[in-house]
Amino acid sequence: MNMMSDPYASRKSWLGLMAKAASADVARYWATMDMAPEYTVLRSPEIGGVMVRGRAGAIGAAFNLGEMSVTRASVKLPDGTVGHGYVQGRSKDHALKAALVDALMQTDAADTVEAGLLTPLRDAVTAHKSERAAKAAATKVEFFTIVRGED
Amino acid sequence: MYVAVKGGERAIDNAHAWLAEERRGDTSVPELSVAQIRTQMTLAVNRVMAEGSLYDPDLAALAIKQARGDLIEAIFLIRAYRTTLPRFGGSNPIDTEDMACDRRVSATFKDAPGGQVLGPTFDYTHRLLDFKLAADGEVGDAPVVAHNQTATPHIMSFLDRENLIQSEPTGADIPDDLTRTPLELPASRALRLQSLTRGDEGFILGMAYSTQRGYARNHAFVAELRIGAVAVEMDIPELGFAIEIGEITVTECETVNQFQGSKTQPPQFTRGYGLVFGMTERKAISMALVDRALRWKELGEDNLGAPAQDEEFVLYHSDNIQATGFLEHIKLPHYVDFQSELELIRKLRREAQDNISREAAQ
Structure with a gap:
């Protein structure tokens, strides 16, 4: 998919990042921002399940693989901006923060949240992925062929 | 026919208290934390998630601890928990x-x-017990090489x-769901x-x-x-x-x-x-x-x-x-069922005995 042509690309990006980030990281970076925005809770944090699907043969018909735990919440800022959060796992605080971040990122506070929370979270995810990829690459087999006998 | 049998409450409470104590084991040995199970017994956690049909490593680790390492019991706990979760929806098929x-x-x-x-594979290991793991051995970092994504x-x-x-073949977007x-x-x-x-x-x-x-x-x-x-x-x-x-x-x-x-x-x-x-x-x-x-x-x-x-x-x-569930239920009280079986076999034996006596008399 061409990210440039997707009008929701940046919102998808921060929502996805908040969904996948570790709850402890979210709490830690949030605290360092020293923000106390006013908001009302539209939907209290709720723990539920999502049925994860796969495809037969990776390309065929969909089938149900099993569920994953997900927590969701929605908030509204005093100016009326609404934010939604869906996060993996069962942390209600994480879901509430995700909803709040979604709302704040649509306001003037976006730069502060981006710099104080989203950038360090993104860096942590990138570093983790890069480390695993580097370890995987170290286990890549380099074949060589042994020639037997003489021509 | 099922007939309710009362009693045994104190025995059950005491059995569960003893279960909790046995689960903890020797208190001179440090207690396992859920985080330790999650991060060091990962393949057991994975099995419980797969067969419990719920992807949540923390819960799977907790279930393993609660089940004293009995993975089927842990899977049972996860399946039971799963049914309490409201279903938010279905994902798009993973790519x-x-x-x-x-x-x-x-x-x-x-x-x-x-x-x-x-x-990180077991393949090509020699399957020899590693006694270094029984001691407190520090593990070195795995090698890394530059990679291109x-x-x-x-x-x-x-x-x-x-x-x-x-x-x-392609099929329905929303597949049949046996849950x-x-x-x-x-x-x-x-x-x-x-x-x-x-x-x-x-x-x-x-x-x-x-x-x-x-x-x-x-x-x-x-x-x-x-x-x-x-x-x-x-x-x-x-x-x-x-x-x-x-x-x-x-x-x-x-x-x-x-x-x-x-x-x-x-x-x-x-x-x-x-x-x-x-x-x-x-x-x-x-x-x-x-x-x-x-x-x-x-x-x-x-x-x-x-x-x-x-x-x-x-x-x-x-x-x-x-x-x-079906296998283990047969160990639970079946007193009344068995009573009727007992009565039946006594009746059959009585009849057989009567026949033998009658034939002997003829």
Whole structure:
């Protein structure tokens, strides 16, 4: 998919990042921002399940693989901006923060949240992925062929 | 007939108190934390997630602790918890092509694009007990090398391009779900795959092994086995678009099996498919073999009468929670049932004795 042509690309990006980030990281970076925005809770944090699907043969018909735990919440800022959060796992605080971040990122506070929370979270995810990829690459087999006998 | 029997409450309470004490074990040994189980018993956690059918490593680790390491009991706890969760919806099918592979091997092509990546595997270990682990040994960091994040295409796609392998039929966007409606036969492939992926690892392994030993003819090559993280995406109605709601580690196995063809169609390889939560490679390979064996009808093959081809046999006996529930209930009080059996056998014996006496008198 061409990210440039997707009008929701940046919102998808921060929502996805908040969904996948570790709850402890979210709490830690949030605290360092020293923000106390006013908001009302539209939907209290709720723990539920999502049925994860796969495809037969990776390309065929969909089938149900099993569920994953997900927590969701929605908030509204005093100016009326609404934010939604869906996060993996069962942390209600994480879901509430995700909803709040979604709302704040649509306001003037976006730069502060981006710099104080989203950038360090993104860096942590990138570093983790890069480390695993580097370890995987170290286990890549380099074949060589042994020639037997003489021509 | 069931008749309620009262009593035994104190015995039950005391038994559970003792269970808690035995679970904790020797208090001079430090207690296991859930985080320790989650991070150091990861393959047990993976099995509980796969067969409990709920991806949540913290809960799986807690269940293992609570169950004293009895994985089927832990799976039972997860299944029970799962039923309490409101269902927010279904994800879009995960795209395993985009997997960040920790491991990726092919038994069919040596020089597959993306390479053979062994990952953290038990393969090629000598299976000798490592007594260093019994001492407090520090582990060195795993080696790293520079990597370029290139795509790792599915190996099947190369065979697909040449039309050498049968294509996969498409199906409904919302597949049948055996957690919502009871499993009925004949089952769609979607239901079979759902049933296999949450089925008991030992049972699926045994069934798969039987196909290798000749019960159902489907010699399989592992075209590809990959393990790694994939994003899970779901449509969110209040947003009006799909977002990533998490990331899960899965194991995928694609097998290539012998041919299918007809007068109008040249021979093509056929496929088996395994996809399982976590790093669960024995299970994923087993699932692919059993999936392939169960496809005999749609591939126009003969029913050889092999157990692995019998979907009723496989699907109705693969669930270890159903099996455990039925099996273990026979140890619970059946006093009244048995009383009637006792009365019956006494009556039969009396009649038999009377007959013997009567014949002797004649």
